[in-house]
Amino acid sequence: MMSDRVERLLLTQEIADFLYAEAELLDERRYEEWLALLADDIRYWMPMRRNVKFGEDGREFTREKSDINWFDEGKETLARRVKQIRTGIHWAEEPRSRLSHMVSNVQVLGAEPSYAAPEEVSVKCRFLIYRNRVETETDIFVGKREDLLRRAGEGWMVARRKIILDQNVLLSKNLTFFI
Amino acid sequence: MNGTKGYHPGLVDLDSGEISREIFVNADIYAEEQERVFARAWLHVGHESQIPKPGDYFVSSMGEESVILTRDRTGAIHVFLNSCRHRGMKVCRYDEGSTTVFTCPYHGWSYGTDGRLVGVPYFREAYHAKLDKEKRGLVEVAQLCNYKGSIWANWDKAAPSFQEYLGDFTRYLDLQLDGWDGREAQAELLGGVQKWLVPCNWKFPAENFSGDTYHNISHRSVDLAGIGPSGRSRRDLGERDISRKLHVCIPDRGHQTILYLMPPGEPTPPAYQNAPIVQEYFAHCEAEKRRRRGDYGRFVGAPGEVFPNTALLSRQPRTMAVWHPRGPNQTEVWRWFFVDRDAPSEVKEFLRDYYIRYSGPAGMTEQDDMENWNYAHKASQGVIARRHPYSYEQGMGTAVQDFEWQGLKVPGDVIDITEVQSSEQPMRNLYRRWSEFMAADSWADLATWRRNDRTAAE
Amino acid sequence: MAEPINVRDLAPGTRIVLVDGGEAEIVDNPADGVWVFARYLSSPRDPALAGQEEMIFAQDVAAIRE
Numbered sequence: 177m178m179s180d181r182v183e184r185l186l187l188t189q190e191i192a193d194f195l196y197a198e199a200e201l202l203d204e205r206r207y208e209e210w211l212a213l214l215a216d217d218i219r220y221w222m223p224m225r226r227n228v229k230f231g232e233d234g235r236e237f238t239r240e241k242s243d244i245n246w247f248d249e250g251k252e253t254l255a256r257r258v259k260q261i262r263t264g265i266h267w268a269e270e271p272r273s274r275l276s277h278m279v280s281n282v283q284v285l286g287a288e289p290s291y292a293a294p295e296e297v298s299v300k301c302r303f304l305i306y307r308n309r310v311e312t313e314t315d316i317f318v319g320k321r322e323d324l325l326r327r328a329g330e331g332w333m334v335a336r337r338k339i340i341l342d343q344n345v346l347l348s349k350n351l352t353f354f355i
Numbered sequence: 356m357n358g359t360k361g362y363h364p365g366l367v368d369l370d371s372g373e374i375s376r377e378i379f380v381n382a383d384i385y386a387e388e389q390e391r392v393f394a395r396a397w398l399h400v401g402h403e404s405q406i407p408k409p410g411d412y413f414v415s416s417m418g419e420e421s422v423i424l425t426r427d428r429t430g431a432i433h434v435f436l437n438s439c440r441h442r443g444m445k446v447c448r449y450d451e452g453s454t455t456v457f458t459c460p461y462h463g464w465s466y467g468t469d470g471r472l473v474g475v476p477y478f479r480e481a482y483h484a485k486l487d488k489e490k491r492g493l494v495e496v497a498q499l500c501n502y503k504g505s506i507w508a509n510w511d512k513a514a515p516s517f518q519e520y521l522g523d524f525t526r527y528l529d530l531q532l533d534g535w536d537g538r539e540a541q542a543e544l545l546g547g548v549q550k551w552l553v554p555c556n557w558k559f560p561a562e563n564f565s566g567d568t569y570h571n572i573s574h575r576s577v578d579l580a581g582i583g584p585s586g587r588s589r590r591d592l593g594e595r596d597i598s599r600k601l602h603v604c605i606p607d608r609g610h611q612t613i614l615y616l617m618p619p620g621e622p623t624p625p626a627y628q629n630a631p632i633v634q635e636y637f638a639h640c641e642a643e644k645r646r647r648r649g650d651y652g653r654f655v656g657a658p659g660e661v662f663p664n665t666a667l668l669s670r671q672p673r674t675m676a677v678w679h680p681r682g683p684n685q686t687e688v689w690r691w692f693f694v695d696r697d698a699p700s701e702v703k704e705f706l707r708d709y710y711i712r713y714s715g716p717a718g719m720t721e722q723d724d725m726e727n728w729n730y731a732h733k734a735s736q737g738v739i740a741r742r743h744p745y746s747y748e749q750g751m752g753t754a755v756q757d758f759e760w761q762g763l764k765v766p767g768d769v770i771d772i773t774e775v776q777s778s779e780q781p782m783r784n785l786y787r788r789w790s791e792f793m794a795a796d797s798w799a800d801l802a803t804w805r806r807n808d809r810t811a812a813e
Numbered sequence: 814m815a816e817p818i819n820v821r822d823l824a825p826g827t828r829i830v831l832v833d834g835g836e837a838e839i840v841d842n843p844a845d846g847v848w849v850f851a852r853y854l855s856s857p858r859d860p861a862l863a864g865q866e867e868m869i870f871a872q873d874v875a876a877i878r879e
Contacts, residue, residue: 222717224547226450229844235452243546244692244710246717253582253712260580260719267573268722310730344450345687346551349725351717458845463870465848474848474868 183291184284191299191325192282194332199277202354207258210354214251215326215335222247222339222355237340246351247339254354261352269352273309277355279321280304295327296335303339303355307348315348317341321355361387367790369783372748376735378786379556384793385683392663392792393418395511395801397520399665399677400424400434402544402691403504405451410468413451416679416689417508422496423447423457424506427469432501434508435470435493446493457493466493503532503540505675513798521661522804523766524610527603530656530669534695536640537647542673543696545707549715550689557664557678557686558789559728564658564666564676566602566613566781568772569749573727577719582712584627584671584705589713589720591671593624594655599760602750602780604768607804609788611781612659612667618761619653632701640695650763660781662788672710684732690715747786750778820871821846828878831869833858836878840866847871 201210214220223237223245238245260266281302287294305317324336339355361383366375378384398417401424405413412425414437421437423446437445439459446457446466456473458465465474470493475486496508500517505528507517514520521528534541553560563570577589584591594615604611617623623641627633645652656669666676673694679687692710694703713720734740750770758769770778795801820842823829827839829851835858837851848868856862 224549227448229449229452231844232452238547241704242707244549244707244715245547246549246715248711249708253708256580256582256712257719260576263576263579265579266576266723268726344550346549346716349551349553349716349729350722352722455841455843455850456845456848458843458847460847463847465843465845465868474870476847476870476872 180291184287187287187291187294187297188282188284191284191297191332192279194325195279195282195299195301195323198334199279202277203275205272207261207354211251211255211258213331213333214254215333216251218251218254218334219336220247220249220254220339221245221337222341222351225341225344227344240338246341246346257354266352268350271310273307273353275353276306278304278306297325297332299323299325305353305355307353317343317348317355319343319355362391362790362793364790364794367786368744369787372746372751372779372783373744374747374782374786375744376741378789379558379732380683380736380741382683385556385680388789388793389418389680391795392789393680395509395514395792395798396663397498397500397507397509397514397517397661398663399661399675400506400508402542403432403501403506404544406432408453410453410455411451412447412454412457412468414447414449416677416687417496417510419680421445422508423493425468427467429469431469432499432506433468433470434496434499434506435466436495438494439464440472440491440493464491470495502528504542505532511798515798515802519802520608521610522605522608524605524608524612524659524661526651526654527610527612527614527656527659527667527669528661530654531667531673531675531693534640534697535637535644536695537644537652541696542693545692545694545703545710548689548691550687551716552681553686553688553725553728554684555686555725555728555732556683557680558785559732560666560676560678560686560688560724561660561664562782562785563724563728564668565611565660565785566658567777568600568602568613569777569779570724570727573723574720576723580719582709582719584633584709585629591626593626596624597621598655598773599771600773601758601765602754602770602772602778603765604754604780604784605766606768606784606787607807609662609785609791610660611784613657613781614765615655615657616760616763616765617653617655619650619763623655627705630701630705632699633705636698636702653763660785662785663792671706672713673706674710674714684736686728747779747782750775750780751783753778754780815876818871818874818877819846820849820874823849823877828854829869829874830876830878831856832873832875835862837867837869849874 221240228235261269283300285298288296300322307315319341322338325332326335400415401413406426409428415424423435423437441464444459444461446459456465463476467473472488472491497512498509500507532542581587583589598615598617601614603614659667664678668674674692676690681687754768754770758765770780821844823839825839835856836854839849839851841850851869852866853862
């Protein structure tokens with residue numbers, strides 16, 4: 177019994193470390209290394225959110241793979257986003273933004289086949305992204321992430337990412353960064 | 356320098372091609388245009404497919420104001436100001452849904468989906484049953500038009516009908532709302548309306564979508580990254596190689612667009628080669644369109660603008676946008692996305708993926724536009740900057756009124772930009788109409804074509 | 814004073830007692846928490862109301878008839 181709890185604790189710390197390291201890559205603009213952490217079949221989905229009546233929560237989010245979303249794409253498009261930033265003439269990111277990804281509330285929700293020998297882990301966390309660019313332009317993005325991570329040798333890969341931003345009308349002119 | 360506080364003639368100088376920065380950054384002019392432009396022009400509210408059943412509603416916006424687009428119990432469509440007649444509270448703060456009544460959370464006044472005031476707390480006691488409920492329904496727009504499923508509304512009862520307002524521009528709105536195969540009103544809305552804030556005056560995006568072909572260079576990064584449907588560039592645009600590229604402006608209406616005019620008898624170059632089902636669908640539709648529309652099947656749409664603040668983009672990514680004014684320095688963009696209703700699901704999915712990576716705040720193309728609008732606006736606010744008008748001098752005096760190519764006449768002021776690449780006729784057309792709205796006291800002055808028609812008749 | 818009632822939760826068919834002593838049966842609920850559509854069963858204030866459908870204001874609902 178005790179060992180189960182220890183396994184779970186160790187896994188949670190390992191996963192948190194992975195998420196922090198991932199955030200570090202993004203904030204240090206090491207995009208190619210970040211892309212390498214994404215599974216080839218990754219789905220990167222960020223729905224839009226509606227104001228709906230109490231009891232109608234099923235309509236709150238736009239649907240993956242059928243509605244318009246903020247993001248709903250795979251690795252190929254994510255790689256093209258990196259390529260665009262790397263041109264040095266993507267004016268919405270040139271000069272480049274100063275970003276800090278804060279990841280917190282890391283909760284491992286499940287591990288398959290077991291906590292002791294996990295191959296796939298579902299994990300939920302909060303993010304707070306601070307963006308400052310050009311001179312005084314500042315944005316704060318806060319929300320939740322639900323990730324499916326897949327074992328890759330000694331490390332992990334992101335196999336699925338659902339991003340829930342706590343906004344209705346997007347309060348910023350663009351989403352030029354990765355979450 | 357702007358000698359008076361608000362709008363005055365001369366700020367838009369079409370003889371010199373100079374337009375004052377004041378019209379973008381001046382708070383007094385902004386306040387005036389809410390009254391003179393947005394309270395009198397036809398504005399896009401939504402699409403009927405957003406409210407398919409009685410009781411359905413979609414909360415939209417007209418100018419700065421929140422409005423409710425709703426279908427009442429009898430199936431009739433209405434647009435109401437979203438504000439209680441008693442103390443002004445919004446009677447609906449959900450984005451969309453279905454209801455029997457809109458009830459104000461403040462004091463409880465309640466309105467039917469036909470706008471009638473049906474519930475007044477303590478009507479008998481506090482009002483002694485004397486309140487005239489008939490007079491206190493939700494404020495309704497003066498005119499509403501359901502044009503091929505798109506809903507347009509106007510606060511001015513003296514305004515001409517929507518179709519008269521469109522004039523010769525109707526054909527370009529048709530390209531947006533009809534099927535790619537030329538059948539009428541086949542557009543279907545994808546779920547989800549993108550809404551976001553851009554720190555610039557609403558006229559920056561309005562003039563950009565009027566037909567700014569000069570800013571292609573600003574999208575070089577996305578061309579290099581290659582997000583187009585075939586994995587290259589940012590669009591599949593084979594027709595560019597065989598068509599005439601035109602700027603088409605409807606001078607007395609203020610609408611304008613880019614148009615690709617194809618040669619007769621020549622098939623549209625293939626596109627979407629990486630996706631056989633999509634390629635086949637569009638090839639089929641192109642052939643059908645030519646068959647159904649005859650010569651007008653040679654029209655291929657591109658970005659355009661219905662005066663004042665509705666953007667069209669009838670080819671892929673097929674979207675409509677409204678640039679809602681939110682103060683002189685801020686715009687709230689709403690973008691709707693369309694596909695053909697009867698297109699195979701593979702085609703819809705393919706297009707949806709493309710639309711998302713192209714358009715909106717996460718769209719790799721539109722991002723760079725918004726950066727430009729943001730800092731163009733910001734750098735135009737200072738007193739020194741305001742002394743120096745913007746230049747709109749491309750193609751001055753080169754528009755023709757009787758443009759014809761290979762047997763097809765195109766009405767309006769037309770500039771063939773195939774070789775010259777760009778003109779600023781669309782922007783001059785937009786601001787000419789804008790300045791007419793700012794100067795005119797009523798629609799009697801604004802419906803200039805009625806005068807011209809009379810003169811012609813005499 | 815009785816506990817306040819959330820009229821939003823009252824299903825059609827529910828019988829309610831009104832502050833003026835009348836009784837009514839819910840026929841439709843717009844779920845706005847302010848109004849219910851109900852058919853009067855009786856009304857001491859105006860006996861002619863019996864059988865009529867009216868919008869009833871939440872603050873006029875005194876109790877739910879068990």
